[in-house]
Amino acid sequence: xxxxxxxxxxxxxxxxxxxxxxxxxxxxxxxxxxxxxxxxxxxxxxxxxxxxxxxxxxxxxxxxxxxxxxxxxxxxxxxxxxxxxxxxxxxxxxxxxxxxxxxxxxxxxxxxxxxxxxxxxxxxxxxxxxxxxxxxxxxxxxxxxxxxxxxxxxxxxxxxxxxxxxxxxxxxxxxxxxxxxxxxxxxxxxxxxxxxxxxxxxxxxxxxxxxxxxxxxxxxxxxxxxxxxxxxxxxxxxxxxxxxxxxxxxxxxxxxxxxxxxxxxxxxxxxxxxxxxxxxxxxxxxxxxxxxxxxxxxxxxxxxxxxxxxxx
Amino acid sequence: xxxxxxxxxxxxxxxxxxxxxxxxxxxxxxxxxxxxxxxxxxxxxxxxxxxxxxxxxxxxxxxxxxxxxxxxxxxxxxxxxxxxxxxxxxxxxxxxxxxxxxxxxxxxxxxxxxxxxxxxxxxxxxxxxxxxxxxxxxxxxxxxxxxxxxxxxxxxxxxxxxxxxxxxxxxxxxxxxxxxxxxxxxxxxxxxxxxxxxxxxxxxxxxxxxxxxxxxxxxxxxxxxxxxxxxxxxxxxxxxxxxxxxxxxxxxxxxxxxxxxxxxxxxxxxxxxxxxxxxxxxxxxxxx
Numbered sequence: 001x002x003x004x005x006x007x008x009x010x011x012x013x014x015x016x017x018x019x020x021x022x023x024x025x026x027x028x029x030x031x032x033x034x035x036x037x038x039x040x041x042x043x044x045x046x047x048x049x050x051x052x053x054x055x056x057x058x059x060x061x062x063x064x065x066x067x068x069x070x071x072x073x074x075x076x077x078x079x080x081x082x083x084x085x086x087x088x089x090x091x092x093x094x095x096x097x098x099x100x101x102x103x104x105x106x107x108x109x110x111x112x113x114x115x116x117x118x119x120x121x122x123x124x125x126x127x128x129x130x131x132x133x134x135x136x137x138x139x140x141x142x143x144x145x146x147x148x149x150x151x152x153x154x155x156x157x158x159x160x161x162x163x164x165x166x167x168x169x170x171x172x173x174x175x176x177x178x179x180x181x182x183x184x185x186x187x188x189x190x191x192x193x194x195x196x197x198x199x200x201x202x203x204x205x206x207x208x209x210x211x212x213x214x215x216x217x218x219x220x221x222x223x224x225x226x227x228x229x230x231x232x233x234x235x236x237x238x239x240x241x242x243x244x245x246x247x248x249x250x251x252x253x254x255x256x257x258x259x260x261x262x263x264x265x266x267x268x269x270x271x272x273x274x275x276x277x278x279x280x281x282x283x284x285x286x287x288x289x290x291x292x293x294x295x296x297x298x299x300x301x302x303x304x305x306x307x308x309x310x311x312x
Numbered sequence: 313x314x315x316x317x318x319x320x321x322x323x324x325x326x327x328x329x330x331x332x333x334x335x336x337x338x339x340x341x342x343x344x345x346x347x348x349x350x351x352x353x354x355x356x357x358x359x360x361x362x363x364x365x366x367x368x369x370x371x372x373x374x375x376x377x378x379x380x381x382x383x384x385x386x387x388x389x390x391x392x393x394x395x396x397x398x399x400x401x402x403x404x405x406x407x408x409x410x411x412x413x414x415x416x417x418x419x420x421x422x423x424x425x426x427x428x429x430x431x432x433x434x435x436x437x438x439x440x441x442x443x444x445x446x447x448x449x450x451x452x453x454x455x456x457x458x459x460x461x462x463x464x465x466x467x468x469x470x471x472x473x474x475x476x477x478x479x480x481x482x483x484x485x486x487x488x489x490x491x492x493x494x495x496x497x498x499x500x501x502x503x504x505x506x507x508x509x510x511x512x513x514x515x516x517x518x519x520x521x522x523x524x525x526x527x528x529x530x531x532x533x534x535x536x537x538x539x540x541x542x543x544x545x546x547x548x549x550x551x552x553x554x555x556x557x558x559x560x561x562x563x564x565x566x567x568x569x570x571x572x573x574x575x576x577x578x579x580x581x582x583x584x585x586x587x588x589x590x591x592x593x594x595x596x597x598x599x600x
């Protein structure tokens with residue numbers, strides 16, 4: 001099997017048993033560190049040709065295993081207000097309209113005359129770029145200027161098309177960067193999405209619009225508790241989902257019982273192995289070291305695609 | 313009162329395992345779980361919940377169908393594709409910005425508060441605990457984190473407890489920023505993997521950005537001693553203190569399955585190392 005021997009830099013196509021589909025499969029988990037990236041990148045490697053979108057923009061890691069050649073880079077910006085003081089009459093409509101306290105008006109003038117000493121303060125890191133202030137300004141004194149919050153890079157690893165986003169350190173809002181990564185989604189081919197951990201807005205933005213979401217968990221009470229929350233999120237999004245247990249072995253039973261009680265498909269188990277952990281620690285994708293892991297991931301992907309096609 | 317916050321950048325490096333052990337070793341402290349997306353500390357510390365309350369934050373647009381003239385202005389200005397062609401608001405997409413309300417000529421749009429999460433107070437055998445859980449797919453995790461920390465601090469002051477131990481979320485975004493701001497010390501727990509290293513550097517940069525002193529602990533160090541050394545070299549260059557490293561130990565998932573802090577589960581290699589790390593962190597935090 002090509003992936004068993006190939007170097008990560010030159011991954012060869014190997015559809016070995018996996019049919020090509022034009023599906024969008026998201027890989028997510030409530031808990032961090034359960035193996036989302038290992039599974040998502042593993043899927044990409046065993047198919048050999050697909051699109052991989054790393055949407056964990058706070059801590060993007062897929063590139064560390066796939067070693068793609070990045071050929072293009074684009075800035076992710078949010079439009080933030082810039083106030084023209086000549087036109088502004090300090091009525092304060094912008095501050096009233098802004099729900100995020102990103103713009104404040106000091107020394108408001110009730111009559112709409114330009115009061116001396118008054119000023120408008122903008123707090124760019126609070127701004128969601130919604131444009132409400134611009135719409136609310138009666139003097140058309142607001143112009144929106146782009147402010148960079150992150151970057152999206154794309155390239156290739158063999159026949160795998162790779163895109164990831166990176167949120168600037170210190171920036172609170174990940175969703176615009178996730179959205180910019182998702183803009184590269186190519187619905188004509190199999191796409192794998194690696195989502196951030198958690199259950200909040202960046203995860204929702206990443207998995208939204210997929211055909212199916214695979215939830216990676218581990219057989220501990222932490223894994224189960226966070227899986228339960230992740231399943232609730234998918235329910236709210238009406239997104240069909242299934243479960244894979246990573247580091248399987250001791251403690252699987254509780255996860256199995258949970259899946260059964262929720263009518264969730266358990267799509268596979270990746271056995272616990274120190275060799276997997278060590279390969280990962282060396283920066284090698286474990287499928288290159290353990291061919292049986294590659295076969296295991298192939299089976300999980302096959303089942304996942306079957307479920308996705310049936311919309312289960 | 314001194315506050316320690318444990319963060320990691322990458323998820324699953326052992327934040328909660330370590331913080332649970334600190335709670336057991338510290339004597340009396342106040343515990344706060346700020347991983348509001350996926351709070352797990354309660355599974356080790358078993359608080360007896362005495363107080364639970366809804367957390368309201370953020371808003372959502374609601375369109376009054378009787379007033380709506382279907383002019384479509386709201387759909388034109390909405391940047392989040394949150395309004396359908398039949399003028400219904402998609403809750404998941406709505407940022408609650410109110411741009412639609414600004415332009416609606418019929419005054420048909422109202423902004424309603426949303427219930428974004430729940431927060432809890434309880435007693436554990438190690439001290440009072442505050443934690444919260446974001447409702448699925450909600451926003452405003454940063455504000456919920458701020459609330460948990462504020463309540464935990466208030467409780468510490470009320471009872472004259474001099475130590476607050478905070479379990480932070482993974483990542484470097486909004487809830488992490490809300491967790492580290494003004495803390496006395498951040499302990500960054502990392503692992504010797506390329507992903508751990510990459511994420512640790514970003515977490516450290518975040519602490520610098522917000523002026524929070526940081527200390528670094530390498531967990532599962534024996535998975536790759538070469539990378540452990542790289543973390544230590546990086547810390548030496550950037551004058552960041554490091555703690556003793558913790559070895560890979562299969563007792564860790566077993567302790568979690570038993571619902572026990574590692575240091576109460578056994579006295580194996582990881583447990584002993586966690587005890588040593590606590591000694592170093594405590595000296596750095598409290599002195600002496």
